[in-house]
Amino acid sequence: MLEVALAVDDGNNIDAKVDTEISTCLGQKPPKSFFLFAGAGSGKTRSLVQALRFIQKSHSRRLRLHGQRVGVITYTNKACGEITHRIGFDPLVEVSTIHSFVWTLIQGFDEDIKAWLKVELESEIADLKDKQAKGRGGKANIDREKSIEAKTRRLATLPDIPKFTYNPNGDNRGRDSLNHSEVVKIASAFLSEKPTMQRLLITRFPMLLIDESQDTNKMLMEAFLSVQEKYSAEFQLGLFGDTMQRIYADGKVDLGHNLPADWATPTKKMNHRCPKRVITLINNLRADVDNQEQIPRTDAEEGIVRFFILRADIADKMTAEKLIAEKMATIANDATWNKPEEVKTLILEHHMAAKRMGFYEMYEPLYRDDTLRIGLLDGTLSGLKFFVNRVLPLVEAKKGNDSFIVASIVRKHSPLLSKTTLKAAGDKQSMQIQKAREAVDALWSLWKENKTPRFIDILRNVTATGLFEIPESLQPIAVRSDEEQKLAEAEIARKMAANDREDETILDNWDQFLLTSFEQAKPYVNYVTGKASFDTHQGVKGLQFPRVMVIIDDSAARGFLFSYDKLFGVKERTRNDFDNEKLGKETGIARTRRLFYVTCSRSEESLAIVAYSDYPQRVSENVINRGWFAESEVEIISV
Numbered sequence: 305m306l307e308v309a310l311a312v313d314d315g316n317n318i319d320a321k322v323d324t325e326i327s328t329c330l331g332q333k334p335p336k337s338f339f340l341f342a343g344a345g346s347g348k349t350r351s352l353v354q355a356l357r358f359i360q361k362s363h364s365r366r367l368r369l370h371g372q373r374v375g376v377i378t379y380t381n382k383a384c385g386e387i388t389h390r391i392g393f394d395p396l397v398e399v400s401t402i403h404s405f406v407w408t409l410i411q412g413f414d415e416d417i418k419a420w421l422k423v424e425l426e427s428e429i430a431d432l433k434d435k436q437a438k439g440r441g442g443k444a445n446i447d448r449e450k451s452i453e454a455k456t457r458r459l460a461t462l463p464d465i466p467k468f469t470y471n472p473n474g475d476n477r478g479r480d481s482l483n484h485s486e487v488v489k490i491a492s493a494f495l496s497e498k499p500t501m502q503r504l505l506i507t508r509f510p511m512l513l514i515d516e517s518q519d520t521n522k523m524l525m526e527a528f529l530s531v532q533e534k535y536s537a538e539f540q541l542g543l544f545g546d547t548m549q550r551i552y553a554d555g556k557v558d559l560g561h562n563l564p565a566d567w568a569t570p571t572k573k574m575n576h577r578c579p580k581r582v583i584t585l586i587n588n589l590r591a592d593v594d595n596q597e598q599i600p601r602t603d604a605e606e607g608i609v610r611f612f613i614l615r616a617d618i619a620d621k622m623t624a625e626k627l628i629a630e631k632m633a634t635i636a637n638d639a640t641w642n643k644p645e646e647v648k649t650l651i652l653e654h655h656m657a658a659k660r661m662g663f664y665e666m667y668e669p670l671y672r673d674d675t676l677r678i679g680l681l682d683g684t685l686s687g688l689k690f691f692v693n694r695v696l697p698l699v700e701a702k703k704g705n706d707s708f709i710v711a712s713i714v715r716k717h718s719p720l721l722s723k724t725t726l727k728a729a730g731d732k733q734s735m736q737i738q739k740a741r742e743a744v745d746a747l748w749s750l751w752k753e754n755k756t757p758r759f760i761d762i763l764r765n766v767t768a769t770g771l772f773e774i775p776e777s778l779q780p781i782a783v784r785s786d787e788e789q790k791l792a793e794a795e796i797a798r799k800m801a802a803n804d805r806e807d808e809t810i811l812d813n814w815d816q817f818l819l820t821s822f823e824q825a826k827p828y829v830n831y832v833t834g835k836a837s838f839d840t841h842q843g844v845k846g847l848q849f850p851r852v853m854v855i856i857d858d859s860a861a862r863g864f865l866f867s868y869d870k871l872f873g874v875k876e877r878t879r880n881d882f883d884n885e886k887l888g889k890e891t892g893i894a895r896t897r898r899l900f901y902v903t904c905s906r907s908e909e910s911l912a913i914v915a916y917s918d919y920p921q922r923v924s925e926n927v928i929n930r931g932w933f934a935e936s937e938v939e940i941i942s943v
């Protein structure tokens with residue numbers, strides 16, 4: 305709080321009292337839980353860190369004496385790292401993602417987990433059988449049958465599992481492993497029903513702060529709230545988040561409503577991130593939802609917002625967007641708009657990114673499999689790491705004629721030059737070095753005459769030379785004979801041509817991926833490491849960028865969860881929408897509005913919205929009539 309007291313009063317500290325209020329809640333006896341109401345860019349993370357610093361100063365002795373810690377739940381591993389760093393890696397605070405937090409609670413309760421799983425599996429099987437009896441045959445029936453078989457098998461093996469395992473960042477495919485949604489469900493159930501689990505939580509973590517609480521799983525959030533209500537004298541919850549930024553379907557819809565009367569509800573007013581024009585826009589977007597209106601910093605720039613509309617069927621969207629970026633450079637008087645890497649382009653989903661960046665073919669077969677999806681998107685699949693962390697850097701170094709890097713990659717990663725191999729080679733070490741050199745040449749030969757190999761060509765080449773270790777997931781494919789590989793390729797081609805997904809196995813997915821071009825490896829790696837200028841609307845939660853281009857294109861997005869056409873009033877609401885609205889239930893329009901709020905509020909300087917629609921004129925009229933954009937800010941572009 306010293307920071308606050310010493311801060312110069314330039315009119316930008318109007319929310320400092322909120323941090324004071326939170327500290328009071330944290331210092332109070334009995335503890336007072338709180339829900340921080342704060343919109344985009346208001347410094348929620350800053351307040352969270354400030355709260356932790358207060359706890360470090362005022363409570364660390366007492367907590368340590370009792371062997372207790374402060375729990376902090378946040379959304380991504382990256383956010384965990386950031387918070388841990390900002391509080392000086394203090395072991396007093398356990399910062400974790402939802403999944404690792406709940407796993408530390410339920411881990412070891414194997415008999416209870418077993419009993420829970422038994423009931424769950426039995427009920428799922430009964431449910432599937434019921435549907436099966438009413439089903440009309442076809443693929444759905446076959447899928448259900450398979451699902452019933454798998455669940456029945458799992459049920460039968462349950463008694464033999466002595467200990468359950470779980471990795472918050474992994475695939476969890478073993479017989480004894482739990483999957484991601486199971487650990488959350490189990491923890492929610494145990495916290496709601498089992499006094500032992502409730503006691504465990506409150507004695508280990510008498511204070512629990514939850515960041516991005518609007519997206520915390522509904523069942524779990526309700527369980528935490530019920531524990532807090534039951535043990536309000538000993539257990540304190542602090543919720544940080546913004547209900548307008550709820551973008552995942554499993555968050556608690558009415559979070560922040562009907563809180564117990566003894567909770568504090570501090571509210572932040574100032575947006576420290578966005579320029580004035582963007583703040584007016586997001587206030588307008590929010591006005592129909594709640595009354596939270598933000599004010600800009602006293603030193604905020606005016607900022608630039610533009611809304612461009614194009615026909616949905618234009619052929620070359622990326623060229624059109626490039627032209628728009630050039631226009632923005634002039635309008636915003638900011639030449640940096642001409643540098644693609646300096647503009648954050650937000651698209652609705654990963655599929656669109658994969659298509660636009662040119663890695664869709666390798667992406668699609670892997671995305672299709674539930675167990676591969678997460679690893680594909682965060683770049684942790686070992687089968688892919690082989691290509692992007694070993695082969696790609698080597699090939700790039702070869703292309704750049706950088707023999708120093710080539711040598712260092714091979715020395716570091718090739719089993720041909722590992723310490724054990726070299727030791728075993730004795731005085732024949734130079735032969736081993738020659739072998740490694742030949743292996744690199746063999747690999748490089750796949751690129752001769754400007755060709756680009758497929759992933760499978762690389763895999764087979766490296767398997768033959770032993771240049772790099774082959775990951776386990778690809779081994780069954782790597783060890784095939786030429787004849788077997790030919791047969792497998794023919795079978796995959798037949799399945800793809802017939803769009804035959806029946807009995808599709810993970811190996812089928814890998815096979816299909818391997819038959820596509822390695823050219824895609826670089827754009828893929830740029831995307832997953834965040835180096836590409838593209839990101840998804842959802843992926844930029846919590847982030848900010850000087851120049852933001854939001855792409856709105858319902859036609860290129862799959863699924864029905866979002867509809868910008870409905871938000872902009874050019875597509876009629878369905879009967880379902882009206883019914884849901886009446887019942888106070890979630891609708892696609894509400895969901896899209898929140899997503900639009902999140903994307904627009906990422907902008908620190910200027911914002912271009914590029915909307916593709918079949919009805920450009922109507923979109924234009926509607927966004928102007930609603931007062932979201934001035935006439936001078938909207939432009940229909942015909943290319």
Ligand SMILES: Nc1ncnc2c1ncn2[C@@H]1O[C@H](COP(=O)(O)OP(=O)(O)OP(=O)(O)O)[C@@H](O)[C@H]1O
Nearest residue numbers: 343344345346347348349350546576577845846847
């Ligand atoms: N009191 C403050 N004074 C100056 N700058 C601040 C203050 N609070 C936050 N900021 C700055 O404002 C920006 C937004 O802060 P932060 O990302 O923490 O907001 P947030 O509420 O988490 O936003 P969102 O929910 O939109 O992701 C950051 O650059 C942060 O450093």
